[in-house]
Amino acid sequence: MSSTIRVAVAGASGYAGGETLRLLAAHPLVEVGAVTAHVSAGSALGEHQPHLRSLAHRVIQPTTPEALAGHDVVVLALPHGASGEIAAQLPDDALVLDLGADHRLTDADAWRAFYGSEHAGSWPYGMPELLLTEKAGAGAVARQRDHLTGVKRVAVPGCNVTAVTLGLQPGVAAGLVDPSDIVAVLANGYSGAGRSLKPHLLASEGLGSARPYAVGGTHRHVPEIAQNLRAAGASTVRLSFTPTLVPMARGILATVTAPLADGVAPGTAARSVREAWSEAYEDEPFVHLLPEGQWPSTAMTAGANTALVQVVVDEAAGRVVTVTAVDNLVKGTAGQAVQALNIALGLPETSGLGTEGVAP
């Protein structure tokens, strides 16, 4: 590998590709190589991403194995299906990060049930903070980052998945919550849906209005969240998951509740719950448990690679309540991808990534 790491970005005209380029442009150890897309091939990147000033003159190429060859790293920010197809044609010695869903699930049946197509296979999962209770020795909890150094393929997690998993997993790993009755309700910004035209995403439909989507257990992120919580130690996961589009460009606010586990008394659980969440994240650079009484908001994470988490015990309901905020395009996608890139290549995990939001 040359001393400067060359990174190609496929899907450069889209939201996730654009955010990846914004982060890479400021990364001290990498340079941006080819930028590719689909119908926008042949046009200048600045026509699609005018905020990326240093890259505005770049010409977008078609997404082909030839255009993506000769790079140390290839980031695929493509619709699912498209990324699996091109990934299969990329060289084994390049690090490939797939921001889409194609390689996240280990269960091919779950893939077929939720995506309705053939499974492309599973890659190492790019959520460094994921707790791996089942693989830990006595008294230790492993984390997914331990399995990312040196890998050549990374499946970057879904944005909703990131918020829900990071919010609840400490309680699952510590055996404090019952994962067989999880309820998750999310407020989601519009950029999560990508930038292609869809009637329900028109400003006239969305401004001043909030509305749910993928209601009733149909969202594709349900099996991915269950996979993560099983890794964190859950034997049975039952999840009611309801996302809601709200009129903001970026951000996810995930409110996740679960009953206290059998034998955990509501009146005395507050301290052990606080300790479990605090221990899980005290050394994490990008996942922060907020001080007691302070609640996350999406604005606090805008533009930052942070997940901000709060947790309390609702004694009357006998449930743990967690609220997590992420920027769907940063910790929910592009930032998490750069974090995984750093780990995979043995760079400092925080290179090129910030924790400061842009509120208000």
Ligand SMILES: NC(=O)C1=CN([C@@H]2O[C@H](COP(=O)(O)OP(=O)(O)OC[C@H]3O[C@@H](n4cnc5c(N)ncnc54)[C@H](OP(=O)(O)O)[C@@H]3O)[C@@H](O)[C@H]2O)C=CC1
């Ligand atoms: N938006 C988000 O918050 C998140 C997105 N993701 C994932 O990232 C991926 C990209 O999403 P997003 O950026 O939102 O989507 P966009 O619709 O904004 O962008 C899609 C990009 O893919 C390109 N593209 C579309 N079809 C093809 C194809 N057949 N071959 C090659 N390129 C193609 C488009 O090029 P062109 O414009 O030229 O047609 C465009 O650059 C998806 O898999 C998504 O699920 C993951 C987490 C969060």
Ligand SMILES: CC(=O)N[C@@H](CCC(=O)OP(=O)(O)O)C(=O)O
């Ligand atoms: C608002 C909105 O529609 N958000 C999308 C975000 C999904 C996403 O981008 O994640 P994948 O990579 O798994 O597709 C959704 O909830 O489906």
